[in-house]
Amino acid sequence: NKPVGHVSGQAEDGYPPAAALITEANLWAEDKRPFHPGHARGLAPAGRLDIDSTGLLVLTQDGRIARALIGEDSRVEKEYLVRVRRTQPGPLPAADLERLRHGLALDGKALKPAKVSWANEDQLRFVLREGRKRQIRRMCELVGLEVTGLKRVRIGSVVLGKLPPGRW
Numbered sequence: 001n002k003p004v005g006h007v008s009g010q011a012e013d014g015y016p017p018a019a020a021l022i023t024e025a026n027l028w029a030e031d032k033r034p035f036h037p038g039h040a041r042g043l044a045p046a047g048r049l050d051i052d053s054t055g056l057l058v059l060t061q062d063g064r065i066a067r068a069l070i071g072e073d074s075r076v077e078k079e080y081l082v083r084v085r086r087t088q089p090g091p092l093p094a095a096d097l098e099r100l101r102h103g104l105a106l107d108g109k110a111l112k113p114a115k116v117s118w119a120n121e122d123q124l125r126f127v128l129r130e131g132r133k134r135q136i137r138r139m140c141e142l143v144g145l146e147v148t149g150l151k152r153v154r155i156g157s158v159v160l161g162k163l164p165p166g167r168w
Contacts, residue, residue: 044059055153085148
C-alpha cells in the first residue's frame with residue numbers, strides 16, 4: 001500500500017522509492033509468512049502511482065508478471081477511488097460523466113473506454129484497462145474536476161483491502 005511521498009520507481013528528488021518499504025518492519029502483522037531478505041531483491045513496479053497517489057502497487061521480480069499487468073495488450077482492470085472537487089459551480093453534467101467513460105483523448109490519442117461512476121457525492125470510482133501518465137488526473141481536468149485524492153484499490157483480482165499505508 002504505497003503512501004503519499006513515495007515514488008513508484010527509482011528514487012527521485014529526494015523521495016524514496018516504494019520498494020524501500022519492503023522490509024521486515026513493514027510486513028503487515030496479519031501476514032503470517034516469515035520475512036526473507038530475498039523478498040526485497042530486484043523488485044520493479046508493475047505500473048506506477050504518482051507521488052501524490054496512494055494504494056495498491058504491485059512490485060515484482062518477474063518481468064512476465066509486469067507485462068501481463070501493464071503491457072500494451074493487458075486487459076487487466078485497475079480500480080481507483082478518486083476524490084474530486086468541481087472547478088466550476090454546480091454538479092458535474094451527465095454529458096461530462098459520459099465523456100469520462102468514453103470520448104476523451106490524451107496526447108492526441110483516444111483513451112480506451114472506462115467504467116466511471118459516483119461512489120459518493122465527492123468521490124468517483126474509475127475502472128481502467130490502461131494506465132497513461134497521470135491519466136485520471138488529466139481526464140478529470142478535461143471535464144472541470146480537480147483531483148484531491150487518488151487511491152488504487154484493485155488490480156485484476158488483487159484487492160488492497162485493509163492493508164495499511166506503508167505495509168506490504
